[in-house]
Amino acid sequence: MAILPILETPDPVLRQISIPVETVTDELRTLIDDMFETMYAAPGIGLAAVQVGVPKRLLVIDLQEPEEEEGEPVRKPLVFINPEILEASDTLQPYLEGCLSVPEHYADVERPDRIRARWLDADGKAREEEITGMLAVVLQHEMDHLQGILFIDHLSRLKRDMILRKLAKARKEQPRKAA
Ligand code: ZN
Secondary structure (H helix, E strand, O other): OOOOOOOOOOOHHHHOOOEOOOOOOHHHHHHHHHHHHHHHHOOOOEEEHHHHOOOEOEEEEOOOOEOOOOOOEOOOOEEEEEEEEEEEOOOEEEEEEEEOOEEEEEEEEEEEOEEEEEEEOOOOOEEEEEEEHHHHHHHHHHHHHHOOOOHHHHOOHHHHHHHHHHHHHHHHHHHHHHO
């Protein structure tokens, strides 16, 4: 397994539309393992393949929700290949989102709070489920990546530009800090 570099906005690869996965090969399974390792190390709760420079319709999620008693996060790795949203609720729910490709910035995004989704799992098996709560939020965020969309695209132009300006400034200051 390997930790892969995560692309950050404004990298143009993040704006590509990812292509469907045709078959679940050993190569793809290795990529999935590497994506989990990369996501846990970041740390993050979701990662789309395009964020590590592979524009394929593949994403991994692990909410790592803390166990009630011990407070230790429980790992529950989920793999979504070629995911599709079949139905979405009319009711929207705001949620404070962040993204490994837009580091250290968070903003409320409104999305349907209930979706019915279809996808292939890591074994290439077709799955269909109704998904709610935080998993629905993260899945929709990651599926946006497959369309070249970032969560900041859901914000007002003013908010988005402010985040992009701060990111550009932070990037410019980084080498000076390191020197
Ligand atoms: Zn993201």
